[in-house]
Amino acid sequence: xxxxxxxxxxxRPADAMAPVPxxxxxxxxxxxxxxxxTLEPVAQPIAPPLPGQFNMLYAFGVGExxxxxxxxxxxxxLRHTVRGVGAVSQxxxxxxxxALIGVRGPFGTDWGLDTAMGSDVxxxxxxxxxxxxxxxxxxxxxxxxxxRRVTVLVGARAPEEIVFRGEVASWQASARITVxxxxxxxxxxxxxxxxxxxxxxxxxxxxxxxxxxxxxGPEVMLRFTAAExxxxxxxxxxxxxxxxxxxxxxxxxxxxCQLGPVMVCTNGPVFPWxxxxxxxxxxxx
Amino acid sequence: MKTxxxxxxxxxxxxxxxxxxxxxxxxxxxxxxxxxxxxxxxxGESANTFYVLRSGSVALSFFVxxxxxxxxxxxxxGDVLGWSWLFPPYRWQFDAEARDDxxxxxxxxxxxxxxxxxxxxxxxxxxQRFARVILGRLQSVRMRMIDVYGVGTPH
Numbered sequence: 310x311x312x313x314x315x316x317x318x319x320x321r322p323a324d325a326m327a328p329v330p331x332x333x334x335x336x337x338x339x340x341x342x343x344x345x346x347t348l349e350p351v352a353q354p355i356a357p358p359l360p361g362q363f364n365m366l367y368a369f370g371v372g373e374x375x376x377x378x379x380x381x382x383x384x385x386x387l388r389h390t391v392r393g394v395g396a397v398s399q400x401x402x403x404x405x406x407x408a409l410i411g412v413r414g415p416f417g418t419d420w421g422l423d424t425a426m427g428s429d430v431x432x433x434x435x436x437x438x439x440x441x442x443x444x445x446x447x448x449x450x451x452x453x454x455x456x457r458r459v460t461v462l463v464g465a466r467a468p469e470e471i472v473f474r475g476e477v478a479s480w481q482a483s484a485r486i487t488v489x490x491x492x493x494x495x496x497x498x499x500x501x502x503x504x505x506x507x508x509x510x511x512x513x514x515x516x517x518x519x520x521x522x523x524x525x526g527p528e529v530m531l532r533f534t535a536a537e538x539x540x541x542x543x544x545x546x547x548x549x550x551x552x553x554x555x556x557x558x559x560x561x562x563x564x565x566c567q568l569g570p571v572m573v574c575t576n577g578p579v580f581p582w583x584x585x586x587x588x589x590x591x592x593x594x
Numbered sequence: 595m596k597t598x599x600x601x602x603x604x605x606x607x608x609x610x611x612x613x614x615x616x617x618x619x620x621x622x623x624x625x626x627x628x629x630x631x632x633x634x635x636x637x638g639e640s641a642n643t644f645y646v647l648r649s650g651s652v653a654l655s656f657f658v659x660x661x662x663x664x665x666x667x668x669x670x671x672g673d674v675l676g677w678s679w680l681f682p683p684y685r686w687q688f689d690a691e692a693r694d695d696x697x698x699x700x701x702x703x704x705x706x707x708x709x710x711x712x713x714x715x716x717x718x719x720x721x722q723r724f725a726r727v728i729l730g731r732l733q734s735v736r737m738r739m740i741d742v743y744g745v746g747t748p749h
Contacts, residue, residue, distance in 0.1 A: 436743035466743050493738045495665045497655065500693070502668040505737040508730070512670060530742040 325560050328367040328411025329355055331387070333404050339472040343437060344402045345379060345390045348412065354385035358415035360422060360444035361551060361579045364389065365559050367411030368400040375556035375574070376401075377441035378415065387412070390440035390472060416559040418579045420445050420549060425521040429458040431513070433534050435506050435526025436465055439472050441551050441578075442525050450485060459486040460513050464506025464526070466493045489513070506530065510537035517542035525551040532589060535582050545583035552578045552585060569594045598623045601699055605646050606672050607723055615716050622705035628692035634675070635690035641678035642703045647671055650696030655689045663689065667731070674727055679703030 335347030358364070358378045366389060367373045374397045380388025393402035404410060422445060430449060434442045442461075449459050461480065465471040471490060481488040489509055490501035502509065507530070515538075522538050524531055531550045538548055554566035554573040561575035569588045571577065577585070588594055598620040602608040608616060626645075628634055634645070634652060652675055654667040666688065669675055675698070678686050684703070710717030 464743065466741070470743075491668075493743075496661075497653065497663045497665060497691075499665060502651075502670075503653070503665045504667055504734050505742055507737065507742075508734050512672065527742060527744055529737075529740060529744075533737055533742065 328413050330409050331412045333406050333408045340470050343392045348387045350385050359419035361420035362415040362417050364412050364414030368397050371400045372397040379440035379443045381444050392437045426455045429520040431522045432461045433524045434463050435530040438526030461488045462509045463490045468499050507533040507537045515541045522548045546581050548582035607674050623699045623701045626698050626700040628696040630694050632692045635686045637689050641684045641686045644701040645675040646699040647673050648697040651693040653691050653693050
């Protein structure tokens with residue numbers, strides 16, 4: 310008896326799984342273990358990404374990792390900020406200008422910044438979580454008049470661990486938006502605040518009825534920060550978080566990033582807290 | 595010109611305290627200002643003052659031999675500074691320094707303790723407020739202990 314192999318009928322085009330070659334044209338060290346790569350397509354670029362989406366970056370011969378997009382330049386240039394914590398990400402951190410890497414994407418949901426127009430926007434970033442929020446801040450600054458009060462809160466372990474330090478300082482200096490930085494510990498030379506970033510929530514002006522919140526950082530930081538903003542009266546539907554999970558295929562097929570009923574790679578990585586918050590409270594997921 | 599009681603009524607620490615109690619505690623307070631880099635508290639010295647910060651920023655630090663002053667917390671308007679005056683041995687545990695122009699209401703700790711002892715209802719109301727502040731600081735320290743910015747999924 311022969312058995313026909315059933316192929317999924319809703320499969321994405323084959324190119325969703327085929328890495329597109331990009332050349333590293335820039336490499337900037339952000340912190341001791343984090344670099345920002347600037348990539349240019351060798352030939353055909355991937356589709357234009359939206360703030361909040363991610364790409365799968367392929368270090369040839371080593372493996373692939375999901376990395377959020379930290380900068381979207383004109384002319385198909387991409388920026389990815391990579392923290393070297395595993396074999397693939399350490400390899401990506403080590404690549405030099407001129408090297409080739411593979412890119413698949415863009416995948417997932419975006420921050421939905423257009424739906425926040427006319428409202429206050431509160432951006433909260435912890436550690437490298439500022440990377441996927443950086444294009445959001447760029448958009449907020451570029452279209453400043455389309456938003457009301459804009460507040461950006463940035464937290465890190467130490468001053469030298471704040472990514473995009475120079476740029477964050479320029480956002481502060483511009484005074485077009487409110488920017489507050491905080492670290493866990495510092496010397497007296499540090500002029501920002503000291504304490505974890507969720508504790509800044511009670512110190513900023515919030516109009517809960519018209520504030521859209523965008524949070525990115527490690528999961529535990531998301532939980533604490535979401536609790537603080539909900540405590541200020543902001544509805545869970547207005548709180549968006551970017552989730553990090555073990556994305557591998559990027560198209561919702563392999564199941565590695567499954568979180569209960571959702572696939573983080575396709576239903577996320579950006580979710581309303583009303584949808585993902587209850588799932589994070591369940592230890593079995 | 596605003597009285598001390600008026601200023602306290604605007605501060606979140608004293609929020610919802612009845613006017614009579616506000617007037618009562620205001621008798622222990624006075625307006626103070628600190629210039630940038632001016633020392634407010636010094637570790638080991640007698641703790642007999644409690645500050646309600648109205649504006650500006652204060653750094654709490656701890657001197658670590660070989661490392662110098664390590665800032666462990668920063669406080670701003672709406673915060674309160676110092677609770678070592680509440681319990682024996684009434685000695686400051688940390689240093690505190692103004693980072694910019696700071697305006698505050700300074701309370702005489704012994705005066706406040708006496709009034710709390712004589713008015714149990716007021717004492718309870720203030721103790722509740724201090725407990726809330728201490729809980730917030732404790733939670734903040736716990737979050738640092740678990741390293742909220744730590745690595746999520748290593749690839």
